Amino acid sequence: MPAIVLRHPSFFTLLGVLLAQLLLLSVQITRNQNVRLIHVWAATAFSPFEQGFHNVLEGTAQTWDAIHVLWADQEENQTLGSQLVVARARIQELSEKAAEADRLRALLDFKSQLPYRSLAAEVIASSPGVGSTVVSINLGQTSGVTPDLPVVTPEGVVGKVVAVYPHTAQVLLITDPSCGVGCMLEASRTQGVLKGGGQDQCHLDYVMDEENIPKGETVLTSGLDQIYPKGLLVGYVVGSEDGNIYKHIVVKPAVSLSRLENVLILLKSGASEQRQAMILGHP
Amino acid sequence: MDIYRHRPKEVFRVHPVVLSVIVFISLLLQVTLPPTLPLAHLFQFPLLVVVYFSMVRENQTFGIAFGTAIGLLQDALSHGYLGQMGMAKALVGYLAATAGLKFEFDNLIVRGLLIGILVLIHNGFLYLLIHELLGLPLPFELLHLLASILVNIAIGLILFPILDRFRLPA
Numbered sequence: 001m002p003a004i005v006l007r008h009p010s011f012f013t014l015l016g017v018l019l020a021q022l023l024l025l026s027v028q029i030t031r032n033q034n035v036r037l038i039h040v041w042a043a044t045a046f047s048p049f050e051q052g053f054h055n056v057l058e059g060t061a062q063t064w065d066a067i068h069v070l071w072a073d074q075e076e077n078q079t080l081g082s083q084l085v086v087a088r089a090r091i092q093e094l095s096e097k098a099a100e101a102d103r104l105r106a107l108l109d110f111k112s113q114l115p116y117r118s119l120a121a122e123v124i125a126s127s128p129g130v131g132s133t134v135v136s137i138n139l140g141q142t143s144g145v146t147p148d149l150p151v152v153t154p155e156g157v158v159g160k161v162v163a164v165y166p167h168t169a170q171v172l173l174i175t176d177p178s179c180g181v182g183c184m185l186e187a188s189r190t191q192g193v194l195k196g197g198g199q200d201q202c203h204l205d206y207v208m209d210e211e212n213i214p215k216g217e218t219v220l221t222s223g224l225d226q227i228y229p230k231g232l233l234v235g236y237v238v239g240s241e242d243g244n245i246y247k248h249i250v251v252k253p254a255v256s257l258s259r260l261e262n263v264l265i266l267l268k269s270g271a272s273e274q275r276q277a278m279i280l281g282h283p
Numbered sequence: 284m285d286i287y288r289h290r291p292k293e294v295f296r297v298h299p300v301v302l303s304v305i306v307f308i309s310l311l312l313q314v315t316l317p318p319t320l321p322l323a324h325l326f327q328f329p330l331l332v333v334v335y336f337s338m339v340r341e342n343q344t345f346g347i348a349f350g351t352a353i354g355l356l357q358d359a360l361s362h363g364y365l366g367q368m369g370m371a372k373a374l375v376g377y378l379a380a381t382a383g384l385k386f387e388f389d390n391l392i393v394r395g396l397l398i399g400i401l402v403l404i405h406n407g408f409l410y411l412l413i414h415e416l417l418g419l420p421l422p423f424e425l426l427h428l429l430a431s432i433l434v435n436i437a438i439g440l441i442l443f444p445i446l447d448r449f450r451l452p453a
Contacts, residue, residue: 010343014377017347021355021366021373022416028364029417 103262110154110264116229117267119143121151123260124168133159133176133196135260140167148227150266156233156254157181157221158263169265173257174202174234182225183234183251186218194219194234194251200258202235204249211247213240219251229266295339295450305332305446306353314360325427325434327402329353329368330375334401334439335446337376338383350376364417371408375401391440398439402432 005012104120111118121137139145141164151158151171159179163170172179175196183204184191192207204219217237223230239250297305309328316323333353337346354372358365379401386393406428414421 010347010377010380013344014347014373017351017373018370021351021370025364025366025370025417028366029419 106154107262119265133173135171137169140165140169145169150228151263182222183219184222186220191222202251204251207247209242301449325431327435329357331439333372333376334379337379338388341383343377343380346376346380347373371405375405395436398436399432402435
């Protein structure tokens with residue numbers, strides 16, 4: 001018991017007696033709607049604590065709910081993240097397939113339009129050298145592939161078969177310096193020989209200086225090399241300068257040779273066979 | 284004339300039977316006089332009895348218990364709420380006993396002043412208790428309060444010498 005109570009016992013006795021009688025009064029007296037005063041007092045005295053405690057409980061419950069929701073959201077987030085990764089991979093896969101389907105459809109359309117028999121092949125590798133101008137395809141001798149067959153895509157000429165193996169073959173791209181393609185300019189019908197210049201560029205040689213070669217001129221195969229059929233798109237003139245006798249003409253291939261995936265191998269080549277095929281109407 | 288107490292502590296007591304009779308008579312007068320004597324509603328015999336015996340006994344605990352008892356009896360007789368008078372008279376009993384320890388109670392001026400002050404405290408406490416705390420209707424009449432103080436001082440100065448005859452040295 002506190003010392004102050006021991007020092008003034010009578011005073012605290014008085015307080016106790018007064019409090020007891022106050023409680024007695026509060027039990028007897030009623031207020032509105034016959035509510036006993038003690039209830040009014042008790043409610044008044046305790047309501048702040050009740051409200052405070054209620055707020056604490058409610059706040060705790062809300063905090064717990066928030067934590068629970070956050071927890072669930074975190075788990076859901078992780079699940080959704082995993083699903084997103086899978087979905088993105090799936091989308092990427094489907095996009096690849098769609099792109100492949102588009103390429104194959106274009107290739108098929110192109111194949112159906114060609115007056116030659118052809119084989120669709122897939123590029124499976126490129127030579128490991130720097131500035132590689134040779135790619136490997138998944139068709140070889142067993143599929144009827146022979147050397148010097150032209151290789152094209154719907155966009156234009158790719159190159160020619162230079163080496164054949166039982167199940168694969170190597171294709172020399174038109175950008176290789178050793179590759180020569182008989183070409184002509186579409187508008188002027190000026191003929192020349194296209195040779196690879198490396199770095200995705202070619203040169204059209206043996207075109208006289210007096211020829212007027214505008215930029216953007218379309219370069220087609222001429223058929224004179226006995227390999228490439230006449231009239232296939234090769235590329236576009238991007239630069240032309242006069243030389244001593246012949247112009248220096250730079251041609252950009254129509255085909256993006258660094259992103260080859262599907263190609264067509266033309267089984268019949270040569271101008272005579274082309275003409276024969278067109279006359280006979282054989283595919 | 285010194286109102287402060289210098290004598291050695293001299294505590295008086297009253298025979299319980301006498302005390303009971305006095306209490307009984309005071310309550311009887313309190314409930315029977317007002318209907319017949321209009322001025323009697325200013326009389327507060329039980330309060331004066333509490334003041335007197337609490338000061339005589341000079342014991343605060345006794346003052347509290349005695350005041351509470353008489354107050355509760357008065358509440359019971361008045362058919363009012365139990366505790367109103369009990370609280371007021373418990374407070375008066377405590378204060379009277381405390382005053383008895385400090386002041387020369389046999390002095391008439393002390394008696395008169397203490398009676399007046401304690402009647403004021405008693406009535407003021409009742410007003411605060413009933414009107415402010417309990418929220419019950421109770422008009423405040425200053426003239427009635429002053430009249431009650433004066434009347435009870437007069438009664439006390441007459442009554443206390445009579446009661447002195449019944450006190451015994453403890």
